[in-house]
Amino acid sequence: MKISDILSRSERPFPSIEIVPPLKGISKEELIASIAPFMDFHPPYINVTCHRDEVEYRPEADGSYTRHTVRRRISETAVCAVIQARFDTEVVPHLIGAGMTRERMESQLQDLRFMGIENVLALRGDCLAGEKRFTPEPGGYRYASELVEDIRRFESKQGSTFCIGVGAYPEKHFEAPNLEMDIQNLKRKVDAGADYIITQMFFDNAVFYAFRDKCRSAGINVPIIPGLKPLSTARQVEALPEAFSLDIPLALASEMRAHADDKEACYTIGTRWCAAQCADLLRHEVPAVHFYTMGRADNIVTILKECF
Numbered sequence: 001m002k003i004s005d006i007l008s009r010s011e012r013p014f015p016s017i018e019i020v021p022p023l024k025g026i027s028k029e030e031l032i033a034s035i036a037p038f039m040d041f042h043p044p045y046i047n048v049t050c051h052r053d054e055v056e057y058r059p060e061a062d063g064s065y066t067r068h069t070v071r072r073r074i075s076e077t078a079v080c081a082v083i084q085a086r087f088d089t090e091v092v093p094h095l096i097g098a099g100m101t102r103e104r105m106e107s108q109l110q111d112l113r114f115m116g117i118e119n120v121l122a123l124r125g126d127c128l129a130g131e132k133r134f135t136p137e138p139g140g141y142r143y144a145s146e147l148v149e150d151i152r153r154f155e156s157k158q159g160s161t162f163c164i165g166v167g168a169y170p171e172k173h174f175e176a177p178n179l180e181m182d183i184q185n186l187k188r189k190v191d192a193g194a195d196y197i198i199t200q201m202f203f204d205n206a207v208f209y210a211f212r213d214k215c216r217s218a219g220i221n222v223p224i225i226p227g228l229k230p231l232s233t234a235r236q237v238e239a240l241p242e243a244f245s246l247d248i249p250l251a252l253a254s255e256m257r258a259h260a261d262d263k264e265a266c267y268t269i270g271t272r273w274c275a276a277q278c279a280d281l282l283r284h285e286v287p288a289v290h291f292y293t294m295g296r297a298d299n300i301v302t303i304l305k306e307c308f
């Protein structure tokens, strides 16, 4: 079923889960065991992130270097196939334009269609480590809006449709000059055919509500699903702002820092904060809440128990 149909038919907000494909070497059973704790809460779909191949330059005996492409994780397509076979839920593979040609993207979409997958999250992706600015493949995708357009073009050839989600940033994408222009660019993705939006994680709901109001004023009328992640270590107080260009509110950052030597306390503080955020969002007309699991289950299970 398409996520757009799940959203329009659901009478109350529901949780959805995002998982990161495991590193190579993990068995199928271990993957299933890591997802199983979430299934008691019946998430109608599970998102599976997509990771760009890394590039390594290895020294040769003659002093030259050769370029190698390295994939560290199981592919999102293989993970989706395992989830489809084992659990009664939809899967939403992420598609990233970065590093992809249009021909490879079309083949990827054909594979997803073959697997009976009707949903994708369309993203631009990021630079490779060491690159200063994003560079598309020759003839590839500069922006996620171009990927959305291409998926719609592919469908018109194939005669079947995907439900397309796109990403958004309540605190602004780090490359955008200001939030207003970022929201205009978000609207381009919706105008190109995106059906709904999932936000980057945030830790202050007021930021999300203000962002949602601005989107509505800009004429973006598709569902906007908030994304949440509980902090689990004091280290994340610095690491997440650096990685995702977001703010950690003073009260949360101070409490985590004050307990930096106590792992258990930090875990509980992060979980409690996220549960309070989730409960508040559910009182403010969100269609669903999306959880970034990043390999952790028990903190999110605690929040799901409390809120759903």
Ligand code: FAD
Pocket: 048, 049, 050, 051, 052, 094, 096, 122, 123, 124, 125, 126, 142, 143, 144, 145, 166, 167, 168, 169, 173, 174, 175, 176, 181, 182, 183, 185, 186, 188, 189, 198, 199, 200, 227
């Ligand atoms: P875009 O929408 O293309 O925006 C990128 C930048 O370009 C923004 O600053 C935007 O304002 C600007 N822009 C857009 N269109 C135009 C235009 N026409 N003219 C000028 N400027 C423009 N990354 C992964 O690698 N794998 C994942 O699985 C993954 N999952 C994610 C899930 C979610 C919910 C989110 C929010 C992000 C995810 N990301 C993932 C990260 C994402 O790939 C990066 O944040 C990336 O830098 C931007 O992707 P985007 O799709 O938002 O890009």
